[in-house]
Amino acid sequence: MPGLGELPLVPVHVQDAEGVWDLNWQRTGARNMLRHYLNSETILELTAEQARYFHVPLGNLPADPTIFAADLFYARHLMKHNFLLWCSPTERPDLGGREADDNRLLTECEENSSVVTNNPGCYSTVCIELNIDGLAVNTLLQSHHVNDIEGTSSSVSFDTIPQASLEDMMGGQVTVLPSYDETALCSGAFRVLRSMVSAWLRDVSLYKNVFADFQILHFYRWLRSSSALLYDPALRRTLHNLMKKLFMQLVAEFKRLGSVIIYANFNKIIICTKKRTIEDAIGYIEFVVQSIRNKELFHGIDISYQQCWEYLMWLDPSNHGGVQGKLPAGLTEVGVGQDGSTATKHNEEEAEEDERESNEDINDEEDDEGPAILMNWNVVEHLRNVGGCREYFGAVIAGYISAIYQHLQHVEQPQTPVRRRRLGSQSQILPQPLGIGRFATTAEFAKQLINGEMAQKLYKITQTIHEKALKQAKNLIKENDEDQFSWSKNSHMDLEKVSLEFVKTVCKVLSLDSSVQDEVTKVRRNMLRLINVGDFSDEAVWHDPCVSFVLPEVICKACNHCRDIDLCKDNYQSTENDSPVWQCPLCRTSYENSEIEYLLLDIMHRKAMAYTLQDLQCKKCLQIKMENMPEYCSCAGDFQTLVSRNDLAVYLKIFRGIAQHFKMPLLLETVEFNIQMNPGLIA
Ligand SMILES: [Zn+2]
Ligand SMILES: [Zn+2]
Structure with a gap:
């Protein structure tokens, strides 16, 4: 309507569920329009509040306000610290042209990305599966401590550069930055990122601001989303490396407190508690998690119960079986029932008799x-x-x-457990x-x-x-x-x-x-x-x-749950419109196949590029080839590629299989093209 151009407009971003648009569409459409109109007042009120927190004109909020606001906040913080912004709508940051030469930034990003511990075996005591949340934000806030726990100080490690002093800047002296690593170059920006998130955290804890809380919840999605304006793969990789380190520490901490880790990745940990009853196991988990949380390093990590087993045979996440136990109703967050459980621990000896009886009751019921x-x-x-x-x-x-x-x-x-052992004496006990x-x-x-x-x-x-x-x-x-x-x-x-x-x-x-x-x-x-x-x-x-092909860190649109999917054998699947889809294990929303298709296309392009840009290596002395022309290494050995041709062929085959099974036409076409253009790659 051209007449509206004279007036200020505030768009209301509402998404309709894809209803049935049959011949009756006029009635459905009219009803939807009226409903949105009646809702618009509350929506506007909420949006106005949000715009007030963002310091943004009401009409300028895009459809995904949290991502936009994260960009905005970050840009403001960066400007305050004398940074030039690298805004770009593409996945490459705008570094003044330098980024066009630097394809390395985009290549290895996804590879060996998450740390996984897997111990196949059979566990006859109660095993508890815990969800882990908030690892990214926690890591960012604790990033200055992560180096300390490794025994190095952040001032001597390679990933920081000395900041130019004010006099140098005033004098116009050019400090030459050594560019041995992207992580070093972005360390300044990383510090700003941390101050931004701690500002949000302050807003949450001091003023109970819901919008700041929202920003924190969506922080990791923003950092990973390549469509964000201030997206920088180097920043993302820096945080990811730190997350790996912190996660290893977390697992080590669980082990130090006597837990047996069956399986662990960034989103969940399965622990064998060595306890016979679920009550004991929960008491134990409460104790372990509480003492882990008391460490400042792990303070911000959310740990919640997912499920438990009384007997478990475990091969890997998609191959296991056992007797599922019932967690007490309403028990989700670890540490909520803390007071109650400590109280029972004190009266343990008196309550022991009763407990036995009640256990027997439970057993009878289960039988x-x-x-x-x-x-x-x-x-x-x-x-x-x-x-x-x-x-x-x-x-x-x-x-x-x-x-x-x-x-x-x-x-x-x-x-x-009548008598609890002290931690120090555990090493003397023979492992059972x-x-x-x-x-x-x-x-x-x-x-x-x-x-x-x-x-x-x-x-x-x-x-x-x-x-x-x-x-x-x-x-x-x-x-x-x-x-x-x-x-x-x-x-x-x-x-x-x-x-x-x-x-x-x-x-x-x-x-x-x-x-x-x-x-x-x-x-x-x-x-x-x-x-x-x-x-x-x-x-x-x-x-x-x-x-097996693991697609790392897929984020659910409905509940923001982030997880790794093994595309070939994931358990959470269903069928929609005649094609199989993957689902979020928490809220059972299905992921969009087209979205996963684009992620896979992206990975395939990266792999092809990484293959093309890779180094040559001597077969004998394993040194990387330095000069351009020589046919043989100085030790007279032949050269070979770092990534073998067969690896690429295996990936192409897997992708072709996934594309056929899950009906992804674009991916299938691209894979077929790659196979055709490389005769002999796949026999
Ligand atoms: Zn979900
Ligand atoms: Zn050689």
Whole structure:
């Protein structure tokens, strides 16, 4: 409407859910318009408050105000400290032309990005999964301490440069900055970043300002989003490196306090508590987390409960199973029930009797319902479902878990820790096995179970599957399962090998518990003999059947939860509009496939660029080639590339598989183009 150009306009950014726009669209549209009009007053009020905090004219707020405001605040802080702004709408910061030569900034960013600890095994005591939040902000605020804990001082480390003094600036003396590292060059800007976030934090703690809180929540999204005006990959990498260091410290701290880490990445930690009851385990976690939080270094990290297991077999995040325990209702944040739990600790000895009784009550209740067994095995998806081997796998493993768990509940008395050991004396205690080896009678029971009942069952199943598979192979009926992951290269198993794969998978899972390893080996040998495969042949070695590609730090739009997704075997998936999508584990919102497609395209371009720009290395002395022309190294060795051609081919194959399975046309086209242009890359 051209007439409106005369008046000041305030846009209201509301997004409608994509409703049904059929022939009735006029009615739906009119209703939506009216609804927005009636809502506009509250929205305007809120926006006005926000604009007041940002010191921005009301009409100038864009659709994503937090990102915009982060840019704005940062720009103001930078100006105050005599910086030139590097605003640019692209992902390269505007450094006056220098950035065009510096492709290195954009290449290795995503590689080996997050630190992951994974300890496969079998855990017979209560295991608790904790969510970690606020690592980025905490790291930024504590960045000056991160160097201290490493034993170096920030003044001697390589990543800072001396600031030019005022006299030098006035005298017009040019200080030549050594450009050995981007982190050194951006250290000044990094300090400004820290002061910006601490200003927000002050607003939150002093004035209880919700908008400042919002800024802090979205800080990491802003730092990572390449569409932000002041986006700088070097800043992001600096913070990421610091986060890695801090995270290692956090894990080390958990270990120092006696926890066993089963799995840990930037968003979650799974801990084996070595306690028999959930109450004890929670008390223990409260104690550990509280003492971690009392350290200034980890002060700002949010830790909350996710779920717990009473018995857990763990291979990796997409391959685990066990008995899920119930956390007390309403228990989310660690430390909330702190007062209550310390009180119980004091009266522990008196309450011990009652506790035992109540524990028995709980056990009885659980026996009535039967333990909630959670099975989550991605490896099964890669077994061809011939002769019902997937069902057999589920039945065998679930049966085993349930038998062991029930035996544990009935025979072994829950031990309540009567006397707490001091930390110093822990090193003298012999390490106890974490699996059922802790409990002598149960271990004995498990051994008998595997040797007797289960062995017989497994032999029968193996034979059945083997016969059926052979029969099918003869008839050459190719059965096409819909849920077959035909795109991962190893899942095209020959029919004859189905029984072999079944044997390998079952034995791999059972042997997670080291205390029954001998028995499992024996059963495995016999099963292999049934299908005529040698015990020590190459075929009989277990490999992970699924390829894996981890997309780091995907941020959920609805709840701001940030996590790494293994695109090939993630558990949180569903189907929307006939194509599979990934989901946020917290709020079950699905991520947009097109967004992930663009992330993948980006990664592919980076990989191609990194491959093209890489250095040559001598095969013999492993030195990097310095001069441009020589054909051989000075030690007469041949040259090789740092990144091998095969690595690139593997990535291309994975990307092609993902693009086909998740219906990403643009990615598929780009991958196909790359494959066509490089004949011989993929055989
Ligand atoms: Zn979410
Ligand atoms: Zn050489």
